[in-house]
Amino acid sequence: xxxRPVQRQVTVEVTQERAFxxxxxxxxxxxxxxxxVGERPFADVVVEPREGGRWFEVDEGGVESPWGSVLxxxxxxxxxxxxxxxxxxxxxPHHTTEVEVRFVADGPARxxxxxxxxxxxxxxxxxxxxxxxxxxxxxxxxxxxxxAEELQVPA
Amino acid sequence: MxxxxxxxxxxxxxxxxxxxxxxxxxxxxVGVLAxxxxxxxxxxxxxxxxxxxxxxxxxRAVGTRRLYAxxxxxxxxxxxxxxxxxxxxxxxxxxFAAAATxxxxxxETGPAPAQPSGPSGPAxxxxxxx
Numbered sequence: 469x470x471x472r473p474v475q476r477q478v479t480v481e482v483t484q485e486r487a488f489x490x491x492x493x494x495x496x497x498x499x500x501x502x503x504x505v506g507e508r509p510f511a512d513v514v515v516e517p518r519e520g521g522r523w524f525e526v527d528e529g530g531v532e533s534p535w536g537s538v539l540x541x542x543x544x545x546x547x548x549x550x551x552x553x554x555x556x557x558x559x560x561p562h563h564t565t566e567v568e569v570r571f572v573a574d575g576p577a578r579x580x581x582x583x584x585x586x587x588x589x590x591x592x593x594x595x596x597x598x599x600x601x602x603x604x605x606x607x608x609x610x611x612x613x614x615x616a617e618e619l620q621v622p623a
Numbered sequence: 624m625x626x627x628x629x630x631x632x633x634x635x636x637x638x639x640x641x642x643x644x645x646x647x648x649x650x651x652x653v654g655v656l657a658x659x660x661x662x663x664x665x666x667x668x669x670x671x672x673x674x675x676x677x678x679x680x681x682x683r684a685v686g687t688r689r690l691y692a693x694x695x696x697x698x699x700x701x702x703x704x705x706x707x708x709x710x711x712x713x714x715x716x717x718x719f720a721a722a723a724t725x726x727x728x729x730x731e732t733g734p735a736p737a738q739p740s741g742p743s744g745p746a747x748x749x750x751x752x753x
Contacts, residue, residue, distance in 0.1 A: 474706045478713040480720040490720050498719035500711060581716070583709055588702050 473586035480579050484571045487579040488544035491569065492517065496525070505559055506533035515549070517541060523549055534559050539566070546570050551585065565590055638662055639670045643693065646680060650692035 480487050490498075496512035504510045510525035510533075521538040536559075540548035549567040554560045565587040572580040638660065645656055653671065657664040671691055674680040681694040 471702055474702060474709055476706075476709045476713050478717045480717050482720050482724055487720060490723055491716060494719070494723070498712075498716045500715060503708070581713065583713060585705055585709060588705065591702070 471588040471591075473584050473588065475582070475584050477580055477582040479574060480581060481577060482579060483544075483577050484573045484579045485544040487581060488547070488571050491571075491581065492543075492547060504533070505535060505553065506531060515547075517543075534561075536564070540568075544571055554591075563590060636670070636673075638666070639674055642667065642670055642674065643679060646691060646693050650690045652688045652690055656691070 482490070492515045495515055496510060499510075499513050501509050504525055504527075506525060506527050508527040508529070508531070511528045513525045513535075514523070516522050516538060519538055519541045521541065522534065523536045523538060524532045524534045526532045534552070536550040536552040538547070539550050540546060547569040549569070551565045551567045552559055552561055552563055554563045565585060568584045568586070570582045572582060574580045641660055642656055645651060645659060653664060653667055656671075657667045660667060662670075671680060671682070675682060675691075678694055680691050682689045682691050684690075
């Protein structure tokens, strides 16, 4: 089963380079503070500027909460992030979907930012798909077990 | 998001997990599930009600029976949430980028304080040209 990706775009009146720098380097300044993973609101959101870099939030006390990682770092054109947040907005390294962001020059100081969040089928399971995956640890059954284990571990 | 948290909570109970794993093989009626589980039929019905309320399973009437299946809208719900989420996030980003155009070049790695632009309105765009 494939779920249609979320596709959104916005145009900003800055160069491609600046759009990429602001998107990645100042995420803590524009990200909705209501959407945090840690117990406390974040002080900053960090995208480490390299392939394999971490993507995380950090609160006032310096406590870091991971969100995912950088899969492709190609300034100022393209960014591919591994989004490892489950539907409950909690980090799960086994639950990876992809967020691709493309920065397309649309004039000397105008950039179209195209975002695609894909792999969303991992947020659920179609019955046929599940039947095929039941034996695999990475399948639905394994996922449910991990969910359940998480719930039973004292925070 | 709340729905999915409820779903996780609903799945914290072993019998309900077993029911979901059985339903992963395909839709089934209460009696069929009860026959394959070490609990009574009323107990299975009760668990199904919890799972249904949490959005994990969905029931449909087939003749006089009710058939239960995993709810594919679990994905649809997640997608809808993310669609709204990114719409808002990109709007916030565009607002921030618009405000940040008055920031001196080289300051884009931190929160960008608005630069005083004089009484005549917004300052001209200052771009880093490297």
